[in-house]
Amino acid sequence: MTVFYSPAARPWDEAERQRAVDGSGLLEASGDPELERIIGSAAEIFGTPMAAISIIDHDRQVFPAQIGLGATETPRTVSFCAHAVLDATHPFCVTDATTDPRFAGNPLVLSGPQIRFYAGVTLIDASGQPLGALCTLDRKPRDRPTDAQFDALAALARQVLQRAAAFRGHDPRSAPPERAAR
Amino acid sequence: MTLSPPAGGQISTLFAAMAETVTRLPRRQAWLIALLMMAVVSLIDKWTGPHINLLPAYLIIVCFASWCLGERAGLAMGGCAVLLMGLINGFGRTYLMEGQELPAVAIVWNTLARLFAVTLLAGLAGGLRWALDDASWRAATDGLTGVLNRPAFSRRLGGLVEQAQRRGDALVIAYVDIDGFKGVNDTYGHAAGDTLLRQFAEATARDIRSGDLFARIGGDEFILLLTVANCQQGDVAAERLHQRMTSNLQATGHDVTCSVGALVLDSRQVSHPDRLTETADGLMYEVKRAGKNALRVARGDLQTSTEPEPFVPIPDRRQPPRIARSAA
Numbered sequence: 001m002t003v004f005y006s007p008a009a010r011p012w013d014e015a016e017r018q019r020a021v022d023g024s025g026l027l028e029a030s031g032d033p034e035l036e037r038i039i040g041s042a043a044e045i046f047g048t049p050m051a052a053i054s055i056i057d058h059d060r061q062v063f064p065a066q067i068g069l070g071a072t073e074t075p076r077t078v079s080f081c082a083h084a085v086l087d088a089t090h091p092f093c094v095t096d097a098t099t100d101p102r103f104a105g106n107p108l109v110l111s112g113p114q115i116r117f118y119a120g121v122t123l124i125d126a127s128g129q130p131l132g133a134l135c136t137l138d139r140k141p142r143d144r145p146t147d148a149q150f151d152a153l154a155a156l157a158r159q160v161l162q163r164a165a166a167f168r169g170h171d172p173r174s175a176p177p178e179r180a181a182r
Numbered sequence: 183m184t185l186s187p188p189a190g191g192q193i194s195t196l197f198a199a200m201a202e203t204v205t206r207l208p209r210r211q212a213w214l215i216a217l218l219m220m221a222v223v224s225l226i227d228k229w230t231g232p233h234i235n236l237l238p239a240y241l242i243i244v245c246f247a248s249w250c251l252g253e254r255a256g257l258a259m260g261g262c263a264v265l266l267m268g269l270i271n272g273f274g275r276t277y278l279m280e281g282q283e284l285p286a287v288a289i290v291w292n293t294l295a296r297l298f299a300v301t302l303l304a305g306l307a308g309g310l311r312w313a314l315d316d317a318s319w320r321a322a323t324d325g326l327t328g329v330l331n332r333p334a335f336s337r338r339l340g341g342l343v344e345q346a347q348r349r350g351d352a353l354v355i356a357y358v359d360i361d362g363f364k365g366v367n368d369t370y371g372h373a374a375g376d377t378l379l380r381q382f383a384e385a386t387a388r389d390i391r392s393g394d395l396f397a398r399i400g401g402d403e404f405i406l407l408l409t410v411a412n413c414q415q416g417d418v419a420a421e422r423l424h425q426r427m428t429s430n431l432q433a434t435g436h437d438v439t440c441s442v443g444a445l446v447l448d449s450r451q452v453s454h455p456d457r458l459t460e461t462a463d464g465l466m467y468e469v470k471r472a473g474k475n476a477l478r479v480a481r482g483d484l485q486t487s488t489e490p491e492p493f494v495p496i497p498d499r500r501q502p503p504r505i506a507r508s509a510a
Contacts, residue, residue: 002480002482002485003480003485004443004468004472004478004479004480005478005479005480006477006478006479007417007420007421007477007479009475009477010425075414075417075418076418076421077417077418077420077421077479078417101472105479105481105484105485107414107417107484110481110484110485111484
């Protein structure tokens with residue numbers, strides 16, 4: 001039996017969302033210890049071996065910080081967070097990816113990190129645009145997390161956005177990343 | 183009433199068989215053969231003298247050039263032939279007594295007669311070739327949209343798969359179904375539906391690369407075969423295709439979307455190209471089940487068991503061959 005997956009659709013105001021991503025500072029924040037600390041807390045709260053901040057940027061998702069994924073970016077097509085971005089008002093949760101028709105055949109489920117469980121909250125900037133998600137992931141299926149856990153994750157997401165302000169104002173195309181990431 | 187295919191006479195079928203063999207000649211080779219034949223014939227013409235007329239031999243060269251290289255090449259060869267004949271054997275001197283001058287009118291008439299013969303033959307051969315090309319184009323094309331039809335798609339599949347296998351490329355086979363097409367037909371009539379299909383097909387044909395295959399397999403259903411560098415690129419190509427086709431459909435002004443089922447494969451997995459078209463039927467089933475505006479992608483390279491069975495397992499290159507090696 002062939003298993004399929006569905007890449008997330010693009011938001012109808014994708015061009016505006018992309019502008020928000022470009023101006024967020026998060027694309028230049030790679031390797032920031034404060035962000036590393038935040039996803040460390042997220043993984044701890046959910047008890048998962050993997051956690052990441054994912055920013056949906058054009059045709060890819062970028063991880064300014066990640067634990068256990070072993071990559072700094074993936075194509076947007078295979079991104080779980082690109083699905084999370086489509087509904088910014090609710091946390092996005094997949095308890096067993098192999099039984100979810102959107103993810104069963106996803107390359108990140110079939111190979112690589114072999115994701116089974118995903119829980120994420122959307123990173124929404126001040127203008128209301130979803131930039132990406134703060135998420136925790138596991139290689140085995142899990143029960144749906146509690147509301148308290150999601151509330152804690154949402155609080156961490158706000159910290160990510162506050163931290164992003166420190167990197168803002170550096171256009172990655174005009175300034176070299178070393179200088180921008182200081 | 184049914185139409186039966188036309189039957190050819192014995193000489194025509196013989197000529198058709200000959201023409202078919204030379205049709206496949208590469209251009210450079212055809213030029214070489216034409217020039218070589220011209221050189222050989224003119225040498226023989228010189229050697230046999232003005233008493234033997236070699237016009238038929240020259241005409242064969244003209245036909246050959248016109249068929250393989252086009253009417254212009256045929257006419258150019260014809261011009262050469264007329265010139266050579268004149269230079270080698272004169273313009274009708276054979277029938278005159280020694281020392282007698284040929285009247286100018288005879289020179290002109292004979293030259294014109296030769297020119298007429300070569301032009302006629304060049305035109306006939308070139309015209310036949312054009313008719314053949316036109317017929318085979320029509321046979322391969324979907325009459326409404328101008329993209330390939332299903333038999334032509336299947337015929338070209340094998341070559342493309344082999345090429346991908348040689349280069350180590352990955353393949354994307356995509357089945358496309360237009361959602362809401364029946365509504366357009368019912369509300370605005372079949373002419374509007376036809377225009378929608380034509381506009382969609384023309385725009386989509388511009389979006390894909392010239393080496394990719396794009397065919398209409400019936401009604402509002404299309405099939406594509408794309409070649410990509412690797413399977414990861416295949417995912418991206420499938421998503422981009424869905425996006426482009428969605429905006430192409432929006433551009434028609436009707437409330438239509440498309441659903442796409444795509445299978446991404448390492449070309450080395452394809453044991454038999456014919457089975458790829460069977461796979462498309464599986465994609466069709468998946469898309470119909472998934473609902474409107476859906477994009478369903480399967481990564482054949484990451485799955486071991488698949489239905490139907492177009493795959494053979496890729497040899498595992500991560501493990502060294504099983505040859506006992508001493509540690510020393």
